[in-house]
Amino acid sequence: MASMLADASIDHVAHFDTMRMSLIESDNLYGAARTLPHVLDSLALLGELKRGKVGDPRGILRMQAVFAETAAWQYQDQRDFVNAQHWAAKALQWSHQLADDYYIGLSLVRMSQLACDQGDANEAGELADAAHRSAPHNSLFSAAALTFRAHALALAGAARDSARTYDAARAIVAIAADDPKWGMFLDDSYIDAYQAHTFAETGEHARATTQFADAMSRMQPGFPRDKGVYLARTAVSHMAAGEIEPAAAAGRSALEIGISTRSTRILHKVRELSGMIDPDSKQTGVAEFRDAFTAWEAEGWLDHT
Template sequence: MEAVKKWERRKETIELTVAYAARMDRKLREAEAAVTERFWSLLEGPAAVTVEAGHRLGALLETCADTDQILVAAHTAAGEVVLVSIPRRAFVAGVGGGTVGLAASAALSASPLAAAFARSDIDHIGFFRDKRMNIIESDNIYGSATTLPEVLTAIDRMQALRRAKVVDSQSILRLLAMYAETAAWQYQDQRMFDHAEHWAEKALTWSHQLRDDYYIGLSLVRMSQLASDRGDGVSSAELAEAAGLAAPRDSLFTAAAVAYRAHALALEGDSTASARAYDTARTLVGTADADPTWGFFLDNSYIDAYQAHSLTALGEYGAAITRFDEATERMQSGYPRDRGVYLARSAVAHMEAGHIEPAAALGTQALQIGIATGSERIMERVLALAGMMDPTSTQTSVGEFVNEFKQWKAAICPDRT
């Protein structure tokens, strides 16, 4: 509390060291929604974040801790959730001012909603079902930095409609569970893991309220992949096994659960069991029932790409490169962001294998897609590749990658001297 009071007294006079600024960026990304809402309420006209700025989210902020701007999810006066760029000093000034944010005063109460829709025949369930499909398509094409605010806004609106008893409680709860899983996934893509975990747990809670194995399987599959992305192979395997037990046997969730368990086994160093599990996942993908609401991405090329990811973790770089090539060649065309992920991971595998020129060429492509889609999954690997690359190399592809990387970094971390 004393530190907070000191910040409030000093406000604009505070000067932050680079290391301290980085820690503050990290704390802000991990903060509860109410806290970030408070930041927003104390600012005057922050600028909304575009796709081009989306790549600043999450761990990439650690690479430019001296920048004067930080990004947060916040509520507008109209109640919408947007990603905003705010001065770090404004963040410092606003952190201790209280916990009542603008969203609290703007939140929709049950009475006005009930009155607004009392005599209407609006299909709210159909509207939000269709909206989710549009969000998913947009996420696949343009990235989660632009769609995540829509997901969070929709969740707020559906909860308000449920409180107002405007919609059937069970029907809207099913949608809430699916939207929560979508929010978890999009935060996961941004490498904001604590927020992703929060929404995955919300999805599981709502799924248990429904007592529906389909939604329980959906939530557990998301939690399994999230755990593996955090490097926790043991938890990922346990959650994948639970998902496989909960989900309907002929669902795509079961196939996904087996694939994510296969990667968890690779993280634990069991290459033989991992390979067997991937073979099982391919069989399940081929026999699973079509699902109109989830798993459009899940085909053999997806399994190949995930196995390549596992082979990289196992240090089998040659096999990983072959799998990545096959997956990229055969993947569906409507997933440019996923293509960027495959290229970035393949670039790292090439670099680990000593194939410097192809690593740099693939890295340049991945960097461009990462910038366009704002995907931290891509940029995470691009940053790793940059750390492995010799910037003084005279090789043509390396020079192109290094120049592109420097231009990108200069754009988000301008030299203020």
Template sequence: MGQQPNELTPDAGPWHRWGYELRQFREARQLSQQALARRALIDRSHLGRFERAERPVPKHAAITLDDILDAAGALVRGWDSAEREAPQDCSVPVSRAGTATHGASTRGHGASAPETLAMNAVVRAGSLGDDTDTVVVPARIHGRILFVPVPRRVVLASGIAGLAATAMPAATPATATELADMGSPLEHFAQLRRVMIQTDNLIGPRHVLPALQQHLGSLATRRRSARGTDAIELLALETRYEELAGWFAQDIGDERTAHGHTAKALDASHITGDTDLTAYILGRKAQLAVDTGHPADALGLAAAARRTARPGSRLEVIAVLHEAHARAVLGEGSEAHRAYDTALALLGRAGSDGVWGSWLDAAYISTARARSLAALGEYEQAAAGFDSALAVLPSAYRRDRGVYLARAARAHAGTGNVTLAARIGGQAVGIAAETGSARIFGQLDRLDQALAPATGEDGVAEFRASLDRIVLHPA
């Protein structure tokens, strides 16, 4: 006789109720835990603990399970409900194996209580045979490309280009003796950050994030031993490291770690008293909110960023741009275009803010508007905007070229020119494989869905096959 499943207690708390609903859907589809785990690329033991409310459930896991079980959004809505109802001290146990990732809080926009999740171990060293040591990678699940946590050993065994880099354990942070011999730590860490930003655009965040998190740990160690002005200056730099780590984590599809680093950056910016820094990070939180499906929240964050920014500064322009795209995603076309016009007018009057928004110009705003035009379904204008941006983009911006190519391809598909869309999309596939950028993969997934009905057209089947070759597939 087979082992009887553990009896669940849905009335014990919100996550117990969610686990009970998960089991109900699984059994209704006549799937064993093993079968569902294999399809969802989730360890079977983790799935069992999800059902028993013994392990924190990542939001992306809820989305994946909802899709596989054809739950019509019930599991996602249940996850959101449990997230709101769960007590702040968390109703599920926290694994001791990794309660912090370089000190990043996992509490932030859209993040759940500060429990440790498998995906937070994206660069933590560990046994290659340990299925709790995971990395977040793109996988084909029910026809869609989703970013899911996968055991590190599986990624190493896959041999898929662009994915193995993050599967390697991170290097050991500098020792106290090495830090003491550093000379000027502020300039040292500032230079490292500049190099990592340049390297990211060439080879992508999947290769750079482990090094950045290593240096972030070393910087925090140095800052804790400093006092006075040195401590404040190091904390300001640490804040920028946290923000950059959040950006990199988002761009490899690890949204929870991105929220954690960005929330940590916002907290630290308040401690430094640097309102410019706070305004910039509020803008980043707005960007992260809209990119992760919360445009209404992004509007509030963008408004807060604008209130915090100095009037007439480039930081104010950045805040208005985040508002503009959030409105476009919400379908508020007239308001979005007015916001872009406001941004252009503000930019014309803005002075130089040093490091803040030095890259802002009319061409950048035009490209940002093209993205919003695509969100509004105005594909002809969006395609023209991206084509113009690609024509002048410096070759050093390799990852950004991949993003622009993927967005341009999706826009051309929207105009009905599927042959051109497939050809441009094929170029983006190569850069996605090199960099592992979730922003590129996300657009390629949308392009893949748009081109699916036109598989017989020139180049479409080849594009879809090339995309399939760079993502994992459930067994």
């Protein structure tokens, strides 16, 4: 393999850079379950190139770091936290080998959000702080780190500090330079949706549903999987607030997106909703949701918990 690919005219780093951006776009549209095998194949091939000393060694290491972060994210969307943590740790290791704050910040931001998804407020907060220290000043990485720090603060009971930290994240987004390689999703609507998630996780369900709706009305096109996550979380908050009809409507929409993107984050939340809804309810939309959910569940489903 190494001798075959050792042609100096081949720009392996540019090839993998282009491939990664295409995989990220496909992930946003069609879901991580479809793109993850390609990410893992790319990591295996990058390893072969590195061992064979083919191409620019630092460039190959840089690609390993960003592909590992991508793998961590895609396992996270499948709620496979063990593999997500493995690849996040590899991303951080390779970033330290590069001694590059950009990639260290990227890796730590991923680890912080992963801890948020597992409900570990202390770990999420510490990792967010580390990411904020490491990330380039006033970058999108800094804004993401503050967003996850704000969520962690709320989970720990510091609601006022959480609100101030969300505002600080928005302030950075307003001045941060565009990053063509990372953070294209990160804008005010993303931060608002994450704060709505915080409200839901801390029991402020009416506030959560209102803010989710506002954030979804302003979110960028091209992120259907993210919209499915927001809809699923909205549905559970509606149900927790005793609003069964909007819960069923949002839940059915989330289910459709979850099936098409194979996102376990979405489908796990939809299953939570199903357990909250009285199956004998005659309110509008409940029967349609139950029928769609039952049909999907009958096809089989693996939930990573």
